[in-house]
Amino acid sequence: xxxxxxxxxxxxxxxxxxxxxxxxxxxxxxxxxxxxxxxxxxxxxxxxxxxxxxxxxxxxxxxxxxxxxxxxxxxxxxxxxxxxxxxxxxxxxxxxxxxxxxxxxxxxxxxxxxxxxxxxxxxxxxxxxxxxxxxxxxxxxxxxxxxxxxxxxxxxxxxxxxxxxxxxxxxxxxxxxxxxxxxxxxxxxxxxxxxxxxxxxxxxxxxxxxxxxxxxxxxxxxxxxxxxxxxxxxxxxxxxxxxxxxxxxxxxxxxxxxxxxxxxxxxxxxxxxxxxxxxxxxxxxxxxxxxxxxxxxxxxx
Amino acid sequence: xxxxxxxxxxxxxxxxxxxxxxxxxxxxxxxxxxxxxxxxxxxxxxxxxxxxxxxxxxxxxxxxxxxxxxxxxxxxxxxxxxxxxxxxxxxxxxxxxxxxxxxxxxxxxxxxxxxxxxxxxxxxxxxxxxxxxxxxxxxxxxxxxxxxxxxxxxxxxxxxxxxxxxxxxxxxxxxxxxxxxxxxxxxxxxxxxxxxxxxxxxxxxxxxxxxxxxxxxxxxxxxxxxxxxxxxxxxxxxxxxxxxxxxxxxxxxxxxxxxxxxxxxxxxxxxxxxxxxxxxxxxxxxxxxxxxxxxxxxxxxxxxxxxxxxxxxxxxxxxxxxxxxxxxxxxxxxx
Amino acid sequence: xxxxxxxxxxxxxxxxxxxxxxxxxxxxxxxxxxxxxxxxxxxxxxxxxxxxxxxxxxxxxxxxxxxxxxxxxxxxxxxxxxxxxxxxxxxxxxxxxxxxxxxxxxxxxxxxxxxxxxxxxxxxxxxxxxxxxx
Numbered sequence: 001x002x003x004x005x006x007x008x009x010x011x012x013x014x015x016x017x018x019x020x021x022x023x024x025x026x027x028x029x030x031x032x033x034x035x036x037x038x039x040x041x042x043x044x045x046x047x048x049x050x051x052x053x054x055x056x057x058x059x060x061x062x063x064x065x066x067x068x069x070x071x072x073x074x075x076x077x078x079x080x081x082x083x084x085x086x087x088x089x090x091x092x093x094x095x096x097x098x099x100x101x102x103x104x105x106x107x108x109x110x111x112x113x114x115x116x117x118x119x120x121x122x123x124x125x126x127x128x129x130x131x132x133x134x135x136x137x138x139x140x141x142x143x144x145x146x147x148x149x150x151x152x153x154x155x156x157x158x159x160x161x162x163x164x165x166x167x168x169x170x171x172x173x174x175x176x177x178x179x180x181x182x183x184x185x186x187x188x189x190x191x192x193x194x195x196x197x198x199x200x201x202x203x204x205x206x207x208x209x210x211x212x213x214x215x216x217x218x219x220x221x222x223x224x225x226x227x228x229x230x231x232x233x234x235x236x237x238x239x240x241x242x243x244x245x246x247x248x249x250x251x252x253x254x255x256x257x258x259x260x261x262x263x264x265x266x267x268x269x270x271x272x273x274x275x276x277x278x279x280x281x282x283x284x285x286x287x288x289x290x291x292x293x294x295x296x297x298x299x300x301x
Numbered sequence: 302x303x304x305x306x307x308x309x310x311x312x313x314x315x316x317x318x319x320x321x322x323x324x325x326x327x328x329x330x331x332x333x334x335x336x337x338x339x340x341x342x343x344x345x346x347x348x349x350x351x352x353x354x355x356x357x358x359x360x361x362x363x364x365x366x367x368x369x370x371x372x373x374x375x376x377x378x379x380x381x382x383x384x385x386x387x388x389x390x391x392x393x394x395x396x397x398x399x400x401x402x403x404x405x406x407x408x409x410x411x412x413x414x415x416x417x418x419x420x421x422x423x424x425x426x427x428x429x430x431x432x433x434x435x436x437x438x439x440x441x442x443x444x445x446x447x448x449x450x451x452x453x454x455x456x457x458x459x460x461x462x463x464x465x466x467x468x469x470x471x472x473x474x475x476x477x478x479x480x481x482x483x484x485x486x487x488x489x490x491x492x493x494x495x496x497x498x499x500x501x502x503x504x505x506x507x508x509x510x511x512x513x514x515x516x517x518x519x520x521x522x523x524x525x526x527x528x529x530x531x532x533x534x535x536x537x538x539x540x541x542x543x544x545x546x547x548x549x550x551x552x553x554x555x556x557x558x559x560x561x562x563x564x565x566x567x568x569x570x571x572x573x574x575x576x577x578x579x580x581x582x583x584x585x586x587x588x589x590x591x592x593x594x595x596x597x598x599x600x601x602x603x604x605x606x607x608x609x610x611x612x613x614x615x616x617x618x619x620x621x622x623x624x625x626x627x628x629x630x631x632x633x634x635x636x
Numbered sequence: 637x638x639x640x641x642x643x644x645x646x647x648x649x650x651x652x653x654x655x656x657x658x659x660x661x662x663x664x665x666x667x668x669x670x671x672x673x674x675x676x677x678x679x680x681x682x683x684x685x686x687x688x689x690x691x692x693x694x695x696x697x698x699x700x701x702x703x704x705x706x707x708x709x710x711x712x713x714x715x716x717x718x719x720x721x722x723x724x725x726x727x728x729x730x731x732x733x734x735x736x737x738x739x740x741x742x743x744x745x746x747x748x749x750x751x752x753x754x755x756x757x758x759x760x761x762x763x764x765x766x767x768x769x770x
Contacts, residue, residue, distance in 0.1 A: 196634065199536075199728075202728060203534075203536050203724065203725075203728060206724035206725075206727055206728060207724050209724070209744070210724055210744065213744060213748075215744075215748075237731040237732065238731075240730075240731045241724075241727040241728055241730070241731040242727075243742060244719075244722045244726075244727040244730060244731070244742045245722055245724065245727050245742065245744060246720070246742050246743035246744040246745075246748055246752075247744075514662035514663045514664045514665070515662050517662055517663065518660050518661070518662045521660075521693065521694055522660065522693065525693070535725050536724070536725040536728050536729070538725070539693070539694060539723075539725040539726055539728070539729045540725075540728070540729045540732055542693060542694050542729075543694045543695075543696045543729040543730075543732075543733055546694050546696040546698075547696055547697060547733075550663065550696070550698060553663075593734065604697055606734070607696075607697055607733040607734050607735075608733075610732055610733060610734060611729065611732050611733055
């Protein structure tokens, strides 16, 4: 029970007047109580989460699974004094729920709710012996706070990691000239195109054409939410500039609505090679490249 | 001959900022205590002294040196000629100074009286006195050069322009449209050389005369080199060079003479401003000239509207029978 | 060559003329280049022309116009023109200026330009034009 000692020491540091002898008996007692009433307490906790409108993004099924896990981990920390397993679990949980839009306040909220549910149950159990209750709570509260702290920190750490990852991904996306195969580049345009960014994209594409000796470029605008006159003009310029460097451009992901808009504002689509989706665009690109090769082979022989 | 001397003495040594002014001031100051017959040699010696000291010393130190003149006489015949010209020029220039200007300048330059105590005497502020001193020096330089040329300005526009150039006051230069006047007035164009060369030569400005096709290439190469210093990307440099090419070509096509002035900007952020001006026939309908497809020669009608698309800011001022000024600016991208 | 070897060179390679511009040219030099090139297309009855502009610092409205003129005149004399070596920043400036590609074909470099001409011209021209009457 070395681990128990660890927790005891930590608690003792916080409450130097605490009786160590008592403490040794109290925590196992406490853990036993929480195990015994696991189903009822977990259920009560889940209800309070629901009432507080926390974790609304999750299905009842998921809620049940996760709350059970959290509960068991919680009790385990109280028992062993080690937060390591909880930390792992909390990170893992965060990784799963962050993409679903779960916020920091929700995670902290549910852990605090669990703390309160358990504290209340302890209160009920020991309410007849007031001094014992005090000692139980003295043992429980620091451990519970440490758990809440661990979960919250794990969640925030994970969140920051995800954000960093996304930022890196976005940074990569801002230089998104992807060489797909020999002589073929894809430029997926994602997000809002202002003049500055459009200029950057064009510069990168032109440099990429030279570096990769590209003959065909597929510009996919599926990910561009608004194609207004400015964006359209940039597109036209990019197509023209690519041609000046000897590369043909295929534009994919042009929705009928956007095509309509472009025609309305006077963009001559007949000068552009447009194909519905990226897959079709790639096929057309292959055809262009193959066509070129076939012709050369034919004329050279 | 006169021009050769002016250049030798002033233009070739940008640091000779205050040559003329210092000489005059010392001569004026000495006039009160030097024997009448000795005044001229004194002037020459002082001038040489001032020049020598300028190359060696910093501004402020210099002001308090050479209180005592070395009165050795010059020996080379060339110097004699120079003396004669200087002498006449000094005398001429003196007439254009008011009594008050002369006194203030003397008190400051020769007797070392600072601007604060001068301000107290004159019931003014130190800043105002300093500004007045600068204007007086600027005028002295102009009058000295005019006297050396043995000429009077052709028009009443000349003096304000030359004084603005002499004082290095860029705002004032714009007000009097100095750049345009220099294109139109041969005398001022000549005199402007030593004035512009004086003082610290500006390394953030480039002036390229445009007369022939080859100058267009020089202009775009020059602007590319200068603009590279404020951190423009390679693409932006080419974009700017292309715009300069367009506006310079217009000068060659439509005007006898013109110039392109490139100036680096620091505020509100790094950038470059290009002013292209000519003394051509002017553009009767600027609006139309800025419309795509409008062209009076075998271009594509893209000259002005194209240059406007390439730059961030673009303005055309034109006066029929007088000429055109195109001012355009490009800012560095941030980050 | 009238413009002098230092500025441009025009080499004959089989049925093709390869014209390389070696430095920034001013307008009058460009016009002389145009004249010389068109003269040689006629003299050698060239079927294809490659103009290498990699050394040009800018292609402004006049430069672009000249290249288009050359291509058009070459076409009237029965030669196909391809422009090679336009630098990325020059291409960017050209389209920002408002210069489209027009009908003139552009290729990345000399190699690509040759490939383009080979693919576009009938095999008999390409293969045998060297010994064709001329």
